[in-house]
Amino acid sequence: MKDSGKKCTETGRYDCIKLENQLCFPLYVCSKEIVRRYKPFLDELELTYTQYIAMMALWEHETMNVRQLGECLYLDSGTLTPVLKTLEGKGYVQRKRCETDERSVIVAVTEAGMELREKAVTIPPRMGACVNITQEDAVELARILKKIIAGVTNGADA
Amino acid sequence: MKDSGKKCTETGRYDCIKLENQLCFPLYVCSKEIVRRYKPFLDELELTYTQYIAMMALWEHETMNVRQLGECLYLDSGTLTPVLKTLEGKGYVQRKRCETDERSVIVAVTEAGMELREKAVTIPPRMGACVNITQEDAVELARILKKIIAGVTNGADA
DNA sequence: ACAAGTTAAATTGTGTACAATTAAATTGCA
DNA sequence: TGCAATTTAATTGTACACAATTTAACTTGT
Numbered sequence: 001m002k003d004s005g006k007k008c009t010e011t012g013r014y015d016c017i018k019l020e021n022q023l024c025f026p027l028y029v030c031s032k033e034i035v036r037r038y039k040p041f042l043d044e045l046e047l048t049y050t051q052y053i054a055m056m057a058l059w060e061h062e063t064m065n066v067r068q069l070g071e072c073l074y075l076d077s078g079t080l081t082p083v084l085k086t087l088e089g090k091g092y093v094q095r096k097r098c099e100t101d102e103r104s105v106i107v108a109v110t111e112a113g114m115e116l117r118e119k120a121v122t123i124p125p126r127m128g129a130c131v132n133i134t135q136e137d138a139v140e141l142a143r144i145l146k147k148i149i150a151g152v153t154n155g156a157d158a
Numbered sequence: 159m160k161d162s163g164k165k166c167t168e169t170g171r172y173d174c175i176k177l178e179n180q181l182c183f184p185l186y187v188c189s190k191e192i193v194r195r196y197k198p199f200l201d202e203l204e205l206t207y208t209q210y211i212a213m214m215a216l217w218e219h220e221t222m223n224v225r226q227l228g229e230c231l232y233l234d235s236g237t238l239t240p241v242l243k244t245l246e247g248k249g250y251v252q253r254k255r256c257e258t259d260e261r262s263v264i265v266a267v268t269e270a271g272m273e274l275r276e277k278a279v280t281i282p283p284r285m286g287a288c289v290n291i292t293q294e295d296a297v298e299l300a301r302i303l304k305k306i307i308a309g310v311t312n313g314a315d316a
Numbered sequence: 317a318c319a320a321g322t323t324a325a326a327t328t329g330t331g332t333a334c335a336a337t338t339a340a341a342t343t344g345c346a
Numbered sequence: 347t348g349c350a351a352t353t354t355a356a357t358t359g360t361a362c363a364c365a366a367t368t369t370a371a372c373t374t375g376t
Contacts, residue, residue, distance in 0.1 A: 014275065016282040019214045019230070023296055024192045024285075026303040028211075029232045031189035032363080033310045034182045039365095050332060053186075056177045066355060072177070074187045077355050079333050086331085103341050103354040117172065124174040127182075132309025133302070138181055141302045144295045145184040151290025152191045190333080197335095208362060224325060235325045237363050244361090261324040261371045 037130055041123045045116060046090070050075075050083050052120070058093060058109045059117050065104040074153070092116055195288055199281045203274060204248070208233075208241050210278070216251060216267045217275050223262040232311075250274055 019025055035049045042052055057072045058064065066077055066084070073080075084107055087093045092113035098104035133141070177183055193207045200210055215230045216222065224235055224242070231238075242265055245251045250271035256262035291299070 014217065014279060017214055017275065017278050018218055019211065022211075022214070022282070023289075023291075023300060024189075024196070025211060026300060026307060027185070027189045027192060028207075030303045030307050030310075031182075031185045032232065033307060034185060036364085037310055038182070048331065049186075053177065053180075053183060056175055056180070056183075059172065060176055067353085074190065075332095076334065078335080078357080081356055083332075101342070101354085105355065117175065120175050121172060124180070130310070131181075131306060133181075133306055137302045137305070140298055142181060142184060144291070144299045145188045147295070148289060148291055149184060149188050149191060152188075152195055152288070194334085206361065225323090233362095234364065236327080236365080239326055241362080259324085259372070263325065 034131065038123070038127060041126055045119055045123075050079070051087055054080070054083055054087065055092065055109075055113065055116065055120070058107060058113070059120075063106055063108045065098065065106050067104070069107060087113075192289065196281070196285060199284055203277055203281075208237070209245055210281075212238070212241055212245065213250060213267075213271065213274065213278070216265060216271070217278075221264055221266045223256065223264050225262070227265060245271075 015021055038049055038052070042049060045052075047055065053073055054069065057069055061068075061072075064072070066080055069084075070076055070080055075083075084093060084095055088095050092110060094108045094110055095105050096108075098106050173179055196207055196210070200207060203210075205213065211231055212227065215227055219226075219230075222230070224238055227242075228234055228238055233241075242251060242253055246253050250268060252266045252268055253263050254266075256264050
């Protein structure tokens, strides 16, 4: 349906670099737009999206060092250090050097951090109501994304 | 294995704010990781990802004002102005005020910008070889993402 | 014609992202 | 043991991304 016969939707030498033919671009846009949709809800907790996912990881694990948190969130210390300092400033986490290995910094959720969780549980259902997607599509999307992430983050070189 | 009556994959009060149950999070990670994968290829052209998608839009349209480009890329002037100034500095685009409406800034691809396109066409096929995804999944993914974007960017309030 | 409202881009300020480097602590091995 | 490699966070520098504000130019209603 789309090559050298020159139909209505014809194929050109530059088709592969058209925005509409990229997969990365809707991925990039979708990610940004969803995060933007979170903003009003996250504003209630005075958290940014990055702070929110960091808290999510910490609510589950209670305590992690920066490296582990980074593996969990796919972020490095260059991003996490300022985020964690901000969260510490807000009183939601505590940072301290590991006693048995002074290189590591242990991040632990505080009492106030655990209380924040109570407010946070209201966010996913409200977000869900905002995003126009069927249950089947959500499952499909999650499956495909996880497959891509697994392939891309391993040494899956060309 | 960890609370009330419950099976193996049991349901807890806080399940909805676990990282693994979010759809936004793999979307965010996938987008970032794919962009990271582009970097070695984009480095050859000395373009960032944002500069690359801006050039993609401009290669197709030759000339656009900042507002149109922003609608196309889902970016505002606060992001685009510095990106376009950088691209102008590299000699790939020219920026000038519209003569009939001095509020608008017209962005036009230069000769050098069009030549860059020749190098850029090699990127998508090489990226495709890097990303571990079947043709069917790619089609599915594109379909779902476009649906979400359409729903989220319109006033699809809860 | 003109004040009021609107639109367009730029600017300002905050917060990521990430590569590259640095500094300190720990490990491994000759 | 002793020191070179490695690991861990933090720092530095560049580049977005976006909300909010500003400035200038245009449009509209009267």
